[in-house]
Amino acid sequence: MCSLFGLIDFKECLSTHTKNKILNTLARECQVRGTDATGIAYNFNDRLRIYKRPLPARKMKIHIPHGVNVVMGHTRMTTQGNAQFNQNNHPFLGKIDGSSFALAHNGVLWNDKELRLEENLPLTSVETDSYIAVQLLEKNKTLDVDSLQSMAEKVEGSFVFTVLDKDNSIWFVIGDNPLCIMFYDGFLIYASTQEILCKVIKKLRLKAPTDILEPKEGEIMKIDRNGRITTGTFTPHTTFEHWWRKYPFYRSYYEDTSTNYDDLFSVAKAFGVTTDEVQALLDYGCSEEEIEEMLYDPELFHEMTGELLYAY
Template sequence: MCSLFGLIDFTECLSTHTKNKILNTLARECQVRGTDATGIAYNFNDRLRIYKRPIPARKMKIHIPHGVNTIMGHTRMTTQGNAQFNQNNHPFLGHVDSGAFALAHNGVLWNDKELRITENLPQTSVETDSYVAVQLLEQQKTLDFDSLKAMAEKVEGSFVFTVLDKNNAIWFVVGDNPLCIMFYDGYLLYASTQEILCKTIKKLKLNTPSDILEPKEGEILKIDRAGHITTGSFMPKNSYEHWWRRYPYYCSYYEDTTANYDDLFSVAKAFGITADEIQALLDYGCSEEEIEEMLYDPTLLHEMTGELLYAY
């Protein structure tokens, strides 16, 4: 479970000091979804800059230079790839014919190893599952609606991708993970959940946003540096609804649980924990936070769920 966040100042109405204050507050609120690493990406002096560290947002001081108006960020909870090796953290750098781009991902992909073989992707020292999305885009040598659509239709798992291009547009590729964008007069803020944005707004004492956008699964949005929105779409290879239909024993839980626990199920899968085990713990009364702690001790978790499932 990670969080995306960022800002686009369309009209350069915010001072550099204000943007830094917003970004630091926003990043700290995103810690609820990940504290293993923090990173941002932006363009400055015709060059894409990525600054990331294996530390929680509260320990990292975000300081963008004057004149930067589009910033993409990420806070990470590790599921694959040791966060202490900074190459495994988000955002990731990629290159296409039109120039460099940065990509960040919220979610878990579980066919990344398969794709590296079937798509003949180059070997890399990056261990993170998310990096396969960068490689798929690089393979197509372009960054546009078609290449993003092709990438999104090949990966399997839970995801929202954000991609920053050299022209200061941010592309949003929305799978079954949450995303919220809040618009103000002259700028926007985004994060993985509306709750994160609301807490940020309250701490910064910002006005009520003029509009709130929560894109749906299968949507691709491009928001350029002037605030213009263009849209595309893709057909998800699988979604949690389809995944749950393959497990009829738990179909009765779908309406009540998947809307709230999508990230938990996807993260658990990356740790080798089955949906049955997670559901058993939820039914037993464990909180999401308690289960996330248990994921780091799989032996204990398997023992506990074994007893619960045997009782069923």
């Protein structure tokens, strides 16, 4: 489980100081979903800049230069690829016809190795499953609705992708993970859950947003630097066969139609995680799938739930 976040100041109505304050607050609220690494991407002086470190957001100061109005960010919980090797962290750099783009991913992909063979993609030193999305887009040699649709229909797993292009548009490719976008008069902010954004609003004392979007699975959305929205669609995968093979206890979860959380609490207990910790994440808005994903790193789980239980 990770978190996406970002900002588009489409009317250029925010000062640089305010944008930095918003971004730092967003990142710190997003760290409940991942503290292994934090990163941002933005365009400046006709170049894509990516700044990422293997640090939780609370230990990393985000500072964008004057004139930057579109920023894409990510906080990471490691599932594949050691976060201490910065190449494994998000956002990732991609290139198409000499132009750079940045991609960030919330979720887990389980057919990356198969796709690399099937698509005859080059070997890479990046160990993270998410990087296969970058390689598929590079192979398509274009960044548009069709290439994003093709990529989204080839990968298998849980995902939301964000892609920042050279024209300062952010693309959102929505799988079965959450995403929320809040619009204000002149700018927007987004994060993986509405709960995160509500905490940001409270801390920054922002007014209520003028509109809230929570795009659904199968949607592709482009928001350009002027705030204009264009959309497309893709057909999501519906099979969990590979996921079950890799993470066995998921099989029993998806075959069980129980509406309570007894099974989740029982599995958590086996990992040394208390019911209170699980409930804190459920109350925060995390899904059962995301919580089970987190259980593979109990130390990180305790750290994040501790912040929820005792920090507020």
